[in-house]
Amino acid sequence: MTSTSRAFAAAAASAALLFALAACSSDAPEAAPSASGTQTVQVGDEACADDAGITVAVDASALQDGDSKAWCIDTDETLAAADALTLVNVSTEGTDEYGDQVVCRVNGVPAEDLAIPAADGSDYFETCESMPAANAYWSLWVKPAGGEWGYAEEGLSTLELEPGQSLELLFQLNGEPAQPTT
Numbered sequence: 001m002t003s004t005s006r007a008f009a010a011a012a013a014s015a016a017l018l019f020a021l022a023a024c025s026s027d028a029p030e031a032a033p034s035a036s037g038t039q040t041v042q043v044g045d046e047a048c049a050d051d052a053g054i055t056v057a058v059d060a061s062a063l064q065d066g067d068s069k070a071w072c073i074d075t076d077e078t079l080a081a082a083d084a085l086t087l088v089n090v091s092t093e094g095t096d097e098y099g100d101q102v103v104c105r106v107n108g109v110p111a112e113d114l115a116i117p118a119a120d121g122s123d124y125f126e127t128c129e130s131m132p133a134a135n136a137y138w139s140l141w142v143k144p145a146g147g148e149w150g151y152a153e154e155g156l157s158t159l160e161l162e163p164g165q166s167l168e169l170l171f172q173l174n175g176e177p178a179q180p181t182t
Contacts, residue, residue: 041074048073075163077163078160081152095132136172137171139169166180
C-alpha cells in the first residue's frame with residue numbers, strides 16, 4: 001500500500017468516525033476508528049474491569065465542588081486519546097499561546113471566574129492565555145495494563161491507547177493529588 005493510499009484510508013476512517021459520532025445518540029454504540037475502518041464500541045459509566053477496554057477518567061476533585069468521573073470504552077483495538085475523549089463526551093480547551101498542546105480547561109473547568117486557592121493564601125484565576133500556574137493545572141496520565149500510573153510522554157493529539165490502558169486528566173492543585181487513584 002502506498003503512503004497516499006494509507007493517508008486516504010486514515011482520512012476515510014476519520015471521516016467515518018465523525019459521521020458515526022454525529023449520528024449516534026448517547027444510548028447507542030459509538031463508532032471508533034480502527035485499522036479496518038470503523039468498529040462499534042460501547043461506553044460504560046465506570047472504569048473498565050480487569051484491564052479490558054480503555055478506561056478514560058477526569059478528576060477535578062482537587063477543586064472546590066470538583067468531581068471525578070471514569071468511563072470504560074469497550075474495544076479491543078488501538079484508539080487515539082483525542083478520539084477516546086470524544087467518545088466519552090469530554091472536551092478540552094487549550095491556551096491562546098500554546099493552542100491544544102496545553103490543556104487549560106476540561107469540560108469548562110476551571111471556569112475563568114473560579115478563585116483557585118494557592119498555597120500562600122492568594123487566589124489565582126485561570127485565563128488560558130499562556131501556561132497554567134505551576135500550582136494549578138491539568139496533568140495527563142497513562143497507565144499500561146497491569147502497570148502503574150505515569151505522566152504521559154505525548155499529548156492528546158498524538159497519544160495512542162491500547163486496550164487495557166487507562167488515560168486520566170487530573171487537575172493538580174498545590175501538588176495534590178500527586179497521581180491518579182482510578
